[in-house]
Amino acid sequence: MLKSEILNAPLLGALAKLGHTDTVVIADCGLPIPAGATVIDLAVVQGLLSFEQVLSVLTRNMVVENSTLAAEAEGGAVQELCASYGLEPGFISHESLKAELPKAKIIVRTGEATPYANVILHCGVAF
Template identity: 45%
Template sequence: MKKAGILNRHLAGALAELGHGHEVLVCDAGMPIPDGPRLADLAFRAGVPSFAEVLDGLLAELVVEGATAARELEGAHRTLLEDRFPGLTLVPHERLKELSAGARLVVRTGEARPYANVLLRCGVFF
């Protein structure tokens, strides 16, 4: 049994299959899930788990070379993303939904605040 890191076996397995250039959408509970990408649905109750805790857990395991979020994002989540991704790309929310169709993996959180979504582009560790 794993003693650290992401314990959810479906999510851990999906992360292990990612390669350079693959995209992962981390989204709130209200984001439409596109057909195609693998889904790790972590939503339990409104706000649980939060966007921030899921994002931080993923960032502890992934190399990320870029991130895209909705221009409409405001407040604490915008600050969170700008702090973690200095080169954060902002696009209209409708465009983010279009881009999410190309994601390899979607990780749905229980976040209940709007626009708490980010599309991560995987990098390499070397």
């Protein structure tokens, strides 16, 4: 048996397939998901799982080179939360962020209901 803090088999398997420059999106429960995207849906009810809970686990278990938030989140709680996990995000418009979704290897849908609680995590390498 694999030793990992992540118990969700689809999430763990998808993370194991990531490489340098791949992207993972942590999405709030309202973000429109494009057809054909690989989605790991962790939303149970509104608020569970939260954006912060998922961000915390993913930043501990993957190498994040950089991140991207919607410009509408700049200066708000979502940016502060990302900074608390060592992420200093770049910013693009919310429409541009949604346009990037089809390029993501994984979209992790949360139960988060805070506006603009979406982040694109850009994978790095551990060496």
